[in-house]
Amino acid sequence: MKKKLLYVLPLLFLFGSCEKYLDVNKNIDAPAQVEGYLYLANITQQYQGLYWDIRAIGPLTQMMGTSSSTYVNFANQYYVEGSDAGGEIWRIVYWNQGMNLENLINQSLEAEDWTLAGIGYALKAFSWDQLTKVHGEVPLKDAFVPGLLSHRYDYQPDVYAQVREWAYKAVELLERPDDHNYGSKISANDFIYGGDKDKWIKFAYAVIVRNLASLTNKANFKDAYAQELITAAGKAFQSAADDATVKIAGGSQTAPYDDYNNYWGTARPNLSYTYFQHEWAVQVLTGTVPEYDEATGDKIRLDQNPYYPFKLAAKQIITDTLLKEVGHFDPRAVLKLGTTSNKTFEHLNNADSVKNYRYYGGSFSGTVGPIGTAPSYFGRNIASAFSGTEHDGSGRWIYRDDAPYILTTYSEIQFCLAETYWKLGQKTQAFDAFKKGVAADMETTARYIFPGKEGSATGGDKITRELFTSLANQYVDGPYVKNLADFSLSHIMMQKWVALYPWGAPEAWVDMRKYHYDISYTGDYPTHGNGWVQALVEQKWDSDPSKVYKGLYLGPAQVQGRKLSYNVRNEGAPSYRLRPRYNSEYMWNLKSLETLKPIAGTADHYQTSIPWFAYPGEMPQ
Structure with a gap:
């Protein structure tokens, strides 16, 4: 039976407060305090929790669908109170990192370990930024x-300002001269x-x-925030080589602990076959967004080709189906989506073969x-398996046992910058x-290609890095990027959505x-x-x-294939936030939740409460 990884440091601090029962600071076999650098490895590894919560957020963004009994309600913009599902980011900030991160920062400041303290503040800013965007x-x-x-709640204007203050403090400390000889203390623990x-x-x-x-x-974005964003972007990532990822050990079935493997790999069957790519994701990445009859909401059936049975929208934002035209094919579909085509991995370096996969x-x-x-993310219509005559091996692309966790990328920062310039009317800069x-997302995407073995149905990617790079260069120089004739906000935001797919679902949901x-x-x-x-x-x-996201329609929309209805408690509204983690807030902090405005945290429709960042002005009282 596999051993489970135990997070020792949080337990240390839990029991450390019990003076008469266990005082580790008076234990002759324990150190007086844990040195700051020893917290770092555990703190960074907690970001696997972001992938945990994408089980909830992926369906909210139509990146994923799910049949999981625990998470299917998120796909329908509602979930039942009484579960910790969708509460992992909350747990990261308040528990898994929690006092460990506080102690890392405080002890490092006291010891004048400026580099380590700066790293701590940078991590704190990142985690709290994710937390408030998801939960409000x-x-x-x-x-x-x-x-x-009990713990009083703070509203987003204060949290947002604090996040940036921590980030600037990180910069200040990291730029401060630090003559301490850390040896490998930081490098060996900074993953x-x-x-x-x-x-x-x-x-x-x-x-x-x-x-x-x-x-x-926000109504005041241009005057209050835009220039600060542009300035920060100029000092942020300069290329895809700066992408922030958390490295993991991997090891598949030979790993000493399950958690050494990526949460989305085959050794930890979390993507199994209860999560799968949503139809809109496929439409966007293959250029098959359909046209709808605005009088009826129905798709226009053509009955000419079973793979293209509907009339396609004349304006596709990411790509189209003209596969023989140079630069029209987006090779990211081969990696980001799963396909049952070519199960024995033949001709992976042949463009004609690869372009004809079906999604x-x-x-x-x-x-x-x-x-x-829809197949699994590993490309089969059954649950993932890592052994047998046909199997998925150690996975593929970022759905692989040894793939790192992606936190943010140069590509994402450039799209944030492009949107900002667009809002300022600076279209050339945008x-x-x-x-x-x-171009950067192509580079990031290519980094994780591991082609399958030709002639063997044993997992891997269905394209070589060489062919991907060639097709990517053609695409970047083609009509959907370099030679784009009708550049719009939709191109910025939908390309950003593709670049974030699916690791960046929380930020895609923000947008x-x-x-x-x-x-x-x-x-x-x-409003209602x-x-x-x-x-x-x-x-x-x-x-x-x-309209920004072409082809996007929510569950109860007016088009064919939707026309569903949300849970009656939503009162017709889509979800705008995840509820706080049940096991802490709804069991121990209920009175504080009751005070929240404009919708109380105890209300049946609290998940529909629009967060401050999405209001043009201040929140209504």
């Missing part, structure tokens, strides 16, 4: 105050940058960029989609950042929420009766020039 209001000032039995101060400084600035990029729809997406909660059945963002899922409404933000009613979300048609 969170306990900040009361978070780690000893002796409190992100191996102690490279310059890259940590860039990372801190990247956190600032991500934080401010969620505010682009199918599922619905919100089932693998059967509009034209076929287009330049856009092109850099697409979708700040653009209010392309809901059709009048006023500052959608002005964007949705109990059984229908009214969304912009793809023909609307102001």
Whole structure:
């Protein structure tokens, strides 16, 4: 039976407060205190929890569908109170990193270990930025105050400002002269940058960029935030070589602990076959977004080709189906999506063969989609297996046992910059950042290619790195990037969505929420009766020039294949936040939740409460 990895440090501090039962500081066999650098490895490894919560957030962004009984409600924008599902980011910040990170920072400051303290502040800024974007209001000032039995919530304006303050503090400390000889203390325990101060400084600035990029729809964005974002982006990542990832040991079935493997790999069957690519993801990445009859909401059936049975929208944003035209094919589909084509990995370096793979997406909660059945992320219509005559081996691409966890990338930062320039009316600068963002995502995507063995159905990627790079160069120089004739905000945001697929689902969800899922409404933000009613979300048609995400329709939308309904407790609204973690807040901090405005945290529809970053002005009281 596999051993499970135990996180010793959090337990150390839990029991360390019990003076008469166990005082580790008076134990002659234990050190007086844990040295700061010893916290670092455990703190960085906790970011696997981001992938845990993508089980909930992926379906909210239509990157994933799921039939998991625990997470299927997220696909329908609602989930039952009483579960810790979708609470892992909360757990990272308050528990898994929690006091470990606080102690790392405080002890390092006291010891004048400026480099280590700066890394700590950068990690803290990143984690809290993720936390508030997913959950909205969170306990900040009361978070780690000893002796409190309840914790007051702080609102996003304060949390956002604090995140940036921590990031700037990280830069200040990392730039401070530090003559301490750390030896391998930092480099051996830093699984992100191996102690490279310059890259940590860039990372801190990247956190600032991500934080401010969620505010682009604020009425005061241009005056209050845009220049700060542009300045930070200039000091953040300079190429895809700066991408922030958490390295892991891997080892598949030979690893001493399951957690040595990537959460999405085959050795930990978490993606199994209860999670699968959504039909919209397939449509976007293959250029098959359909046209809808605006009078009926139905797709227009052609009955000419079983793989293309519907009339396709004339305006595709990412790619199209003209596979023989140079630069029209986006090779990222081969890696980001799963396909049952070519199960024995033949001709992986042949462009004609690779371009003809078939991709199918599922619905919100089932693998059967509009034209076929979605496979697993490993490319089979069964649960993942790592042994047998046919199997998935150690996985493929970032769904691989030894793949690192991706935190943020140069490509993402460039798309944040492109959107900012667009909002400022600086289209030339926006287009330049856009092109850099697409090219960088190609480089990041190629980094994790591990081709399968020719003639053997035993897992791996269905393209060589050589062919991918060739096709990527053609695409970047083609009509959807370099020679784009009708550059728009949709191109920026949908290319960013593709670049984030699926590791960056939390940030993609930020973007979708700040653009209010392309809901059709009048006023500052959608409300009941002005964007949705109990059984229908009214969304912009793809023909609307102001629609950002072409082809995106929520579950209860007015088009074929949707026309569902949300749980009655949503009162017709889509989800705008995840509830706080049940096991802490709803069991121990209920009175503080009750005070939240404009919707109490105890209300049946709290998950529909729009966060501050998505309001053009301040939150209504």
